[in-house]
């Protein structure tokens with residue numbers, strides 16, 4: 001192998017998940033160059049089944065960025081969700097409770113597909129299948145990234161690095177020990193998720209608290225259901241035959257009025273562990289962390305992808321301010337701005353998780369307490385509004401001085 005090929009750009013971005021792709025596109029709209037380095041193939045990134053609930057703010061941002069065309073056509077707008085407990089359903093009218101906000105069901109890998117296509121159409125630079133990605137001189141004003149691709153060595157000189165490489169990426173671990181603090185909570189359960197070729201039983205998501213454990217009925221399209229059930233974190237997928245999964249799902253969604261799930265062929269199944277994690281600060285010198293690289297939430301609040309979008313919205317504006325006027329104030333406040341939202345979302349995700357799941361150490365008292373809490377939400381407009389505001393999403397980029405006003409509109 002010869003000398004490394006030299007490249008240069010404004011911002012080197014690691015990871016072609018929602019965070020990295022959206023950041024690279026927002027930067028492009030601000031006239032800022034980037035090169036995006038991804039370890040996997042394009043196909044892998046575009047077919048990875050993960051999240052699917054987009055907050056209103058994420059939808060608005062994708063639309064404003066010009067990435068919403070297919071989402072507007074194919075995404076399913078939901079104005080409510082159902083909370084199910086004591087074998088009865090209670091609909092929360094998200095739309096009414098939040099003065100017109102909603103969620104959109106549109107799969108994460110579709111967002112990724114749209115963003116990759118948009119980047120390439122605009123001449124964006126994405127390197128898939130990059131190996132041995134490493135950072136150099138991140139504490140200096142001219143950090144470098146080296147990597148291998150197609151048998152060649154490359155080196156990128158840049159002004160900043162955006163670590164958008166997910167929870168298992170290298171960015172967070174490139175920060176010297178002691179410069180960042182980690183907060184972590186593991187949950188004593190996991191989710192067994194399936195994708196099934198069958199129309200969902202309900203047009204809206206159903207969150208079910210059942211004495212056998214939590215279950216969620218969701219969808220990806222009008223003909224593809226996405227269902228989850230709480231299981232042991234060390235569960236062996238091999239002991240879950242398709243018929244056992246359906247039997248358990250039927251039990252956890254049963255109601256006094258004989259609700260029936262639609263059953264169909266299972267296309268895919270997997271187990272997702274549950275944890276809460278926060279890195280603080282989300283920055284070290286010229287390296288900025290965004291999305292899962294900086295924080296993880298349990299999926300109960302449907303927030304992982306939305307937090308990633310909120311981070312890069314702030315980061316893109318901060319880079320814009322730096323390149324436009326040399327002003328580093330927004331970059332300096334990046335971590336603080338994001339972490340305020342991150343912790344509120346951590347609380348919401350933990351709260352939803354604790355309200356619906358069966359804890360191994362929990363007893364009948366705990367279950368009754370959960371039912372009372374759900375009963376409060378079903379009967380108190382104030383409690384329901386709290387859930388609805390958080391579920392449809394807090395406003396993006398909430399500066400301290402605006403914290404009391406609701407839903408400021410944002411613009412790029």
Ligand SMILES: Cc1cc2nc3c(=O)[nH]c(=O)nc-3n(C[C@H](O)[C@H](O)[C@H](O)COP(=O)(O)OP(=O)(O)OC[C@H]3O[C@@H](n4cnc5c(N)ncnc54)[C@H](O)[C@@H]3O)c2cc1C
Pocket residue numbers: 014015016017018019020037038039040045049050051052053108130133164165166167168169170272290291292293299301302303304305308
């Ligand atoms: C299995 C699974 C299921 C999930 N289900 C849900 C759900 O149902 N609801 C929900 O709200 N959230 C869910 N999430 C969370 C949500 O998908 C994430 O929060 C979201 O993907 C975060 O986006 P991101 O861009 O920060 O990270 P990612 O999407 O993880 O993207 C990171 C990218 O970096 C790449 N990368 C990693 N290391 C390197 C490296 N060294 N060099 C170059 N590239 C690298 C990865 O290949 C990946 O493409 C799920 C997550 C997982 C893992």
